[in-house]
Amino acid sequence: MEKIKIGISSCLLGEKVRYDGGHKLDQYITETLGRYFAWVPVCPEVEYGLPVPREGMRLVGDPASPRLLTIRTGVDHTEGMLKWSEKKLKVLEREELCGFIFKSRSPSSGIAGVRVYTPSGMPSHKGVGIFGGAFMRTFPLIPVIDEGRLHNPALRENFIERVFVYKRWKEFIERGAHLRDLITFHTEHKLLILSHSPKHFSDLGRLVARAREYNSDALLSEYIGKLMRGLQLIATVKKNTNVLLHLMGFFKRHLSSDEKQELLEVIEHYHRELIPLIVPVTLIKHYVRKFDEPYLKRQYYLNPHPIELMLRNHV
Numbered sequence: 001m002e003k004i005k006i007g008i009s010s011c012l013l014g015e016k017v018r019y020d021g022g023h024k025l026d027q028y029i030t031e032t033l034g035r036y037f038a039w040v041p042v043c044p045e046v047e048y049g050l051p052v053p054r055e056g057m058r059l060v061g062d063p064a065s066p067r068l069l070t071i072r073t074g075v076d077h078t079e080g081m082l083k084w085s086e087k088k089l090k091v092l093e094r095e096e097l098c099g100f101i102f103k104s105r106s107p108s109s110g111i112a113g114v115r116v117y118t119p120s121g122m123p124s125h126k127g128v129g130i131f132g133g134a135f136m137r138t139f140p141l142i143p144v145i146d147e148g149r150l151h152n153p154a155l156r157e158n159f160i161e162r163v164f165v166y167k168r169w170k171e172f173i174e175r176g177a178h179l180r181d182l183i184t185f186h187t188e189h190k191l192l193i194l195s196h197s198p199k200h201f202s203d204l205g206r207l208v209a210r211a212r213e214y215n216s217d218a219l220l221s222e223y224i225g226k227l228m229r230g231l232q233l234i235a236t237v238k239k240n241t242n243v244l245l246h247l248m249g250f251f252k253r254h255l256s257s258d259e260k261q262e263l264l265e266v267i268e269h270y271h272r273e274l275i276p277l278i279v280p281v282t283l284i285k286h287y288v289r290k291f292d293e294p295y296l297k298r299q300y301y302l303n304p305h306p307i308e309l310m311l312r313n314h315v
């Protein structure tokens with residue numbers, strides 16, 4: 001499999017670029033995710049021109065538009081960092097990234113919950129790093145996460161699933177984005193979408209059904225915008241249970257009453273959070289193969305990302 005290009009804060013790869021000369025190597029990222037992802041490292045502070053080591057920085061002022069200041073001497077790097085970010089984002093646009101993993105809490109790289117200090121020194125946790133914020137404004141569709149959230153099993157699964165969906169979308173665009181291919185793309189993702197958001201499932205279904213009424217650029221942009229926003233919603237136990245019961249309906253005629261009872265019990269155990277999602281999904285995949293169910297064979301819900309990542313063993 002061709003590796004998927006993902007942007008990453010350089011210090012998470014072990015590069016010694018932090019203000020104190022250290023790094024923040026994350027072995028889950030380098031060793032586990034590194035088997036599937038090709039990294040495009042970015043250190044805003046060093047690439048902008050600051051030395052290693054350097055004086056630490058922090059965000060100060062209004063959380064909606066804070067200043068980036070050095071902590072001891074108060075040098076203001078806001079405009080410089082914004083200008084550098086603008087240039088860097090143009091370079092990154094050519095990289096065709098399918099995701100970005102940012103360093104959490106950094107005044108340059110953070111994407112949520114970064115401390116912003118008032119002039120009196122009291123911090124709130126409502127800030128976004130200067131480069132992290134610029135990246136999200138420029139590329140609102142590209143999945144992003146920070147390494148802190150990456151260690152939460154539900155958020156990790158959600159992020160990686162979106163990366164794979166976005167990669168497939170880019171491949172679909174490269175193939176020419178024909179209407180019949182959009183219908184196929186949508187059909188194959190239906191149950192995955194349903195597991196995140198019944199509302200987006202209905203909206204996207206209606207959009208595809210009326211596809212001929214749109215010009216193709218407007219259609220594609222509306223579809224992918226809605227899809228990526230819908231997938232950001234977490235696939236909760238309740239929503240997954242709903243999809244599993246829906247899947248079970250496909251085997252009504254095939255399963256004996258014993259087998260139905262067993263499958264229902266497994267789904268019920270998942271619903272009570274006694275077992276992880278991988279268990280009912282594996283049993284259903286067994287029936288999909290056994291009864292050669294063509295519609296379900298194509299559903300990415302059953303194979304959203306490589307099984308070796310074991311993401312559904314923990315949700």
Ligand code: SF4
Pocket residue numbers: 009010011012017018019042043044045046103106108109
């Ligand atoms: S958090 Fe961002 S700016 Fe700081 S060292 Fe890491 S990559 Fe560089």
